[in-house]
Amino acid sequence: DAKTTQPNSMESNEEEPVHLPCNHSTISGTDYIHWYRQLPSQGPEYVIHGLTSNVNNRMASLAIAEDRKSSTLILHRATLRDAAVYYCILSVNSGYALNFGKGTSLLVTP
């Protein structure tokens, strides 16, 4: 399985944009890039996914490098509620299991 690499932790000020990077240099052509997050004491929550093109939804934006070897999750205005562990996951499609690696723990300060 293709692997992902994320920073262990990041910190942001409230109401500022946050860019969470993910490296996936061994990604294959059919791998989707998924982002999930896990808030404290809760189950993981879907954030966004993409294949080749950049994606936007109400929660975030996903910027995918042209060679697809890296991607960046963008939270446009971080709030205290965005403090969570963010996971970048590769899969053939979402009908398969999510292989959670070591995510990025995001701290948001007032």
Add this chain to the structure above:
Amino acid sequence: AAGVIQSPRHLIKEKRETATLKCYPIPRHDTVYWYQQGPGQDPQFLISFYEKMQSDKGSIPDRFSAQQFSDYHSELNMSSLELGDSALYFCASSLPTSGGVNEQFFGPGTRLTVL
């Protein structure tokens, strides 16, 4: 909106006992996944079911078994419990996938403590 329901939310068992965790997926979701999250660890995939058939298998111990029933709910059966089985167990469900990509919706988890 309806969410994934897991029961019980908390469970305390002794070593070598058995436990059954239940998961009720979101209506019309036909795929169920089970994940285990140990203390301070990341979730690990155990097993999944699609249309009542096992669809994928991860790092599930032989002491564990699971099934999906005709109403799509799923049960995770755990026998000969060990201290290391103490963890949060999440169930997730997703819509039928037909070439597309469907997000997984996670339940609140069952916290199992083995003493």
